[in-house]
Amino acid sequence: xxxxxxxxxxxxxxxxxxxxxxxxxxxxxxxxxxxxxxxxxxxxxxxxxxxxxxxxxxxxxxxxxxxxxxxxxxxxxxxxxxxxxxxxxxxxxxxxxxxxxxxxxxxxxxxxxxxxxxxxxxxxxxxxxxxxxxxxxxxxxxxxxxxxxxxxxxxxxxxxxxxxxxxxxxxxxxxxxxxxxxxxxxxxxxxxxxxxxxxxxxxxxxxxxxxxxxxxxxxxxxxxxxxxxxxxxxxxxxxxxxxxxxxxxxxxxxxx
Amino acid sequence: xxxxxxxxxxxxxxxxxxxxxxxxxxxxxxxxxxxxxxxxxxxxxxxxxxxxxxxxxxxxxxxxxxxxxxxxxxxxxxxxxxxxxxxxxxxxxxxxxxxxxxxxxxxxxxxxxxxxxxxxxxxxxxxxxxxxxxxxxxxxxxxxxxxxxxxxxxxxxxxxxxxxxxxxxxxxxxxxxxxxxxxxxxxxxxxxxxxxxxxxxxxxxxxxxxxxxxxxxxxxxxxxxxxxxxxxxxxxxxxxxxxxxxxxxxxxxxxxxxxxxxxxxxxxxxxxxxxxxxxxxxxxxxxxxxxxxxxxxxxxxxxxxxxxxxxxxxxxxxxxxxxxxxxxxxx
Ligand SMILES: Cc1cc2nc3c(=O)[nH]c(=O)nc-3n(C[C@H](O)[C@H](O)[C@H](O)COP(=O)(O)OP(=O)(O)OC[C@H]3O[C@@H](n4cnc5c(N)ncnc54)[C@H](O)[C@@H]3O)c2cc1C
Ligand SMILES: Nc1ncnc2c1ncn2[C@@H]1O[C@H](COP(=O)(O)O)[C@@H](O)[C@H]1O
Numbered sequence: 001x002x003x004x005x006x007x008x009x010x011x012x013x014x015x016x017x018x019x020x021x022x023x024x025x026x027x028x029x030x031x032x033x034x035x036x037x038x039x040x041x042x043x044x045x046x047x048x049x050x051x052x053x054x055x056x057x058x059x060x061x062x063x064x065x066x067x068x069x070x071x072x073x074x075x076x077x078x079x080x081x082x083x084x085x086x087x088x089x090x091x092x093x094x095x096x097x098x099x100x101x102x103x104x105x106x107x108x109x110x111x112x113x114x115x116x117x118x119x120x121x122x123x124x125x126x127x128x129x130x131x132x133x134x135x136x137x138x139x140x141x142x143x144x145x146x147x148x149x150x151x152x153x154x155x156x157x158x159x160x161x162x163x164x165x166x167x168x169x170x171x172x173x174x175x176x177x178x179x180x181x182x183x184x185x186x187x188x189x190x191x192x193x194x195x196x197x198x199x200x201x202x203x204x205x206x207x208x209x210x211x212x213x214x215x216x217x218x219x220x221x222x223x224x225x226x227x228x229x230x231x232x233x234x235x236x237x238x239x240x241x242x243x244x245x246x247x248x249x250x251x252x253x254x255x256x
Numbered sequence: 257x258x259x260x261x262x263x264x265x266x267x268x269x270x271x272x273x274x275x276x277x278x279x280x281x282x283x284x285x286x287x288x289x290x291x292x293x294x295x296x297x298x299x300x301x302x303x304x305x306x307x308x309x310x311x312x313x314x315x316x317x318x319x320x321x322x323x324x325x326x327x328x329x330x331x332x333x334x335x336x337x338x339x340x341x342x343x344x345x346x347x348x349x350x351x352x353x354x355x356x357x358x359x360x361x362x363x364x365x366x367x368x369x370x371x372x373x374x375x376x377x378x379x380x381x382x383x384x385x386x387x388x389x390x391x392x393x394x395x396x397x398x399x400x401x402x403x404x405x406x407x408x409x410x411x412x413x414x415x416x417x418x419x420x421x422x423x424x425x426x427x428x429x430x431x432x433x434x435x436x437x438x439x440x441x442x443x444x445x446x447x448x449x450x451x452x453x454x455x456x457x458x459x460x461x462x463x464x465x466x467x468x469x470x471x472x473x474x475x476x477x478x479x480x481x482x483x484x485x486x487x488x489x490x491x492x493x494x495x496x497x498x499x500x501x502x503x504x505x506x507x508x509x510x511x512x513x514x515x516x517x518x519x520x521x522x523x524x525x526x527x528x529x530x531x532x533x534x535x536x537x538x539x540x541x542x543x544x545x546x547x548x549x550x551x552x553x554x555x556x557x558x559x560x561x562x563x564x565x566x567x568x569x570x571x572x573x574x575x576x577x578x579x580x581x582x583x584x585x586x587x
Contacts (some may be wrong), residue, residue, distance in 0.1 A: 122393060238567070241565055248563050
């Protein structure tokens with residue numbers, strides 16, 4: 001099976017974020033990592049390849065820094081990578097990101113495309129489903145298991161409140177992968193070395209521009225969310241805080 | 257003709273979920289703000305009973321969108337049916353709850369219509385005749401005010417809990433119901449879903465617990481779970497966790513709190529090293545008292561905490577256990 005994995009670079013989970021001057025995005029001088037579910041999507045693609053043969057291709061749309069996620073994918077075992085390289089990809093809405101990805105792979109024939117179920121920065125929860133619609137393919141979201149059947153696949157979807165569901169579907173298809181579907185592997189030293197010789201195709205903004213349209217939604221401004229509760233911050237040395245907490249547990253929460 | 261807001265509600269096994277009622281409340285608020293008409297639609301097979309339930313609320317009309325192909329949910333059938341309906345009824349604004357089902361098909365629906373969805377909104381405002389929808393970004397660390405830059409219909413989904421279902425307004429008289437039968441060709445529906453099921457039987461029922469100590473990725477290593485367990489024990493409570501902890505197998509799945517786990521409402525919820533992603537918060541924000549310990553003073557969990565400790569949980573928890581033991585001798 002030939003599998004494309006869409007991977008996005010996002011600010012590291014613990015990175016302290018600051019707003020840019022316009023207040024419409026964060027300041028870019030933070031550390032980045034692979035969007036968590038995308039790492040699971042890559043792992044799943046590698047496992048499918050190990051079982052059924054084929055090829056795993058990683059793709060990202062983002063500035064030069066985002067090449068790092070492709071390097072990691074190649075080091076873990078992806079066969080090749082596609083980098084749509086331009087800082088302008090950061091500001092696209094989900095429809096335009098999907099259009100750009102679709103344009104970059106128009107001459108390829110994949111059996112499966114994996115995306116993460118949502119990104120940690122924008123959190124649209126849309127790109128994979130939009131991509132499926134643009135390609136005219138079926139899709140399934142929040143996937144926790146994938147098996148090959150005769151001429152298609154059988155996937156396990158996560159539903160709300162602990163429910164799951166199996167779905168049979170034909171190929172080619174787009175699946176959005178949920179974190180926890182598998183156990184991630186680490187890149188090996190050999191893998192990291194081999195990655196240097198693997199093909200990385202660059203795609204410019206100009207090449208995909210004809211496929212894009214104006215953004216249909218626009219972030220006017222970002223702000224720090226409003227608090228919904230009156231939070232009391234307890235301060236002091238750990239021992240003092242422990243005493244204050246016990247007081248709250250007894251007299252406010254009344255659980256002691 | 258006046259502009260229309262259409263709320264598409266969601267049913268499962270013949271019942272509307274609560275977030276559907278919340279979305280009607282959002283629609284009622286938007287209708288007041290804009291002066292637009294508010295209509296509702298329910299899609300499925302034999303949904304006239306549900307339609308009349310919705311018709312009792314303050315809406316001007318309810319559509320029962322029906323097809324045998326809508327009896328079981330598939331993204332293909334739902335997107336096809338709603339596309340046909342929306343293309344002919346031309347609402348300006350289409351609202352849906354941000355459920356797993358809606359997020360499965362609404363990007364497809366909007367794309368098929370050449371439109372966009374602003375997903376997972378927590379509110380809206382109107383400034384100089386322009387509607388802004390507020391949604392979380394960066395895992396809840398920021399909120400964004402987002403506008404539509406293209407033509408209607410504009411699609412919006414609202415997050416679970418963003419509006420209060422008990423604020424719903426009833427209508428003076430029942431709204432008229434119109435049945436809309438949709439033809440969906442066989443070849444349209446490609447996925448073949450099976451019945452939903454629950455994995456294993458749950459060994460613990462966290463919904464009954466009055467004290468819950470929950471750990472998140474801040475606990476760092478599996479062996480440190482023991483520390484949180486000691487705290488739970490000292491308090492006579494249950495241990496629970498955020499999703500990554502259960503994904504890693506550090507605690508069993510039935511200890512997971514959140515949208516894909518259990519929804520709890522204890523007297524006390526003590527969160528250790530949990531950032532406060534919305535999918536976690538929806539499962540625990542009904543707790544009476546929330547205490548959060550997190551080393552990041554800007555962690556979103558603090559937005560809903562009653563008592564906050566900014567610090568390293570490994571410094572705080574051991575003396576806390578000692579203090580608790582002083583006032584509450586082990587039983
Ligand atoms: C469809 C969907 C469903 C989901 N369902 C669920 C669900 O049911 N339940 C759920 O929990 N999540 C769910 N998630 C995942 C959710 O989005 C978050 O990724 C997850 O809740 C994060 O877990 P966390 O807070 O433990 O980890 P992180 O977000 O990594 O946060 C760890 C926190 O620990 C703090 N920390 C680190 N070290 C220390 C220390 N020494 N002392 C104190 N604090 C420290 C950090 O500052 C940080 O805030 C779901 C996601 C999706 C997309
Ligand atoms: N710029 C991008 N480059 C590659 N993949 C992306 C990009 N943006 C989104 N994706 C993929 O789409 C998924 C969902 O993102 P989103 O729709 O932003 O929540 C992510 O988990 C990625 O797999």
